[in-house]
Amino acid sequence: MLRREGWTVNYKRIYRLWKREGLRVPRRKAKKRRLGSVSGGICRRRAERINHVWSIDFIFDRTINGRSVKILSLIDEYSRECIALEVSRRFTGDDLVALLVDVFAIRGIPAFIRSDNGPEFISRRVRDFLGRIDVGTSFIEPGSPWENGYVESFHSRFRDECLSCEAFSTLAEAQQVIGQWRSTYNHRRPHSSLSGLTPAEFATRCAASTPVAALLTSKRHNECDSVTQSLPS
Template sequence: MVIGFSRTHQYYKHRQPAKDWVTKQSIEATLRDHPSYGHKRLALHLKLNKKRVLRVMRLFGIKPYRRVTPKLYTKPKDSVFPNLLITETPLGPGDIYASDFTYLKYHGRWVYVATVLDVFTREIVGVSVLTTHSTQLVLNALANAVLYCPPPRIVHSDQGSEYASMDYAALVQKLGILQSMSNPGCPWENGYQESFYKGFKLDLGDPNRFATLGELVAAIYQTINYYNRYRIHSAHKMSPVQFVATL
């Protein structure tokens, strides 16, 4: 027996990610039927501790849908592609990617940033920055992600027109990747990217402080590099690159 080493602690650390993933799937399944539930109602519905539910929601960036104004209920349309993440768990680095894009207002114009995130490591593996909102934005990000690494088994996104386009679907198919999409009106199903962009914009700061577009683009890449290499991720208690080094 090694002094100071707990087998119980080792077992807990080994089992916890799997338990969290099961809890995540239960939360997402409940939110599809009860989209306005917060963590307290989810805990009551699932008969789980509310602190555990809140921790898992924060871990995976799951947020309940909040309506700004009341709207008449309409049945959501079927997904262009099914949400494979309801049943699929990442088997390791490079297995499942999640893709999304955001926009930054810069001196009266828009700058668009698309990223591809490794769901297992939480590392940003693909980036694209353009001043136009087009399918090319997300095509470039995916191409960047597979430039030096093998294609993933699954790539997930929301149902934006860019990801539903024939060009994007053709590239995904050509790479031998399974395409997955969040269900309509379920933004929490791509919570990995939602959570990343929230921190990314805080770390980047005000885009208008940069004198030129080139300086802003350089800062975008520097901020992503900082996130990958140095920013502590709550899921791993270390940066994504540091986490990969432990595998």
């Protein structure tokens, strides 16, 4: 990140300063991901392109008055980009559909959405909406969060770099701070798995190289518009 900002530094100097200041992110033992293998009779899908597989899940925090804050994370598994990081006190199936409509209009429509079996994700309103625009659902096995590894990995960074460092006075403050962190994550934080690019840079590069996929997404977006207009409010 320092080199991207124009600093001339080497790894050893940064590591020495990092150690001297006591800065440390706990090391976790790497787990094998068996994406693409069969588990419990369900074939898991590995993302092959932008907007192929998105991951969605919730993470929780609290404001200083003790009230719960519910945060919905939506990740593109191929680019690692955080598509949405929505902060609220509560979410329903209707809230999720409204969010997806907005995201689809901006980003395009994915082929599959991976999630756990939470009540918001399996609600009839959400299943009907996704079914009518031909978005597949890929539910993980109950009690198996590692099957949603991309969003779990994102939540680990989100917790270490934002939620564990901030005390939110109000919901509005949480929304603002978390929104700023999402922007930093997408546009400033390089990923080794993306050859040192940020998620936004990688997504832009992929989109520029796949014009056919963009045309298909545009066609499905038009279908989404017609479906959402027919859904009951």
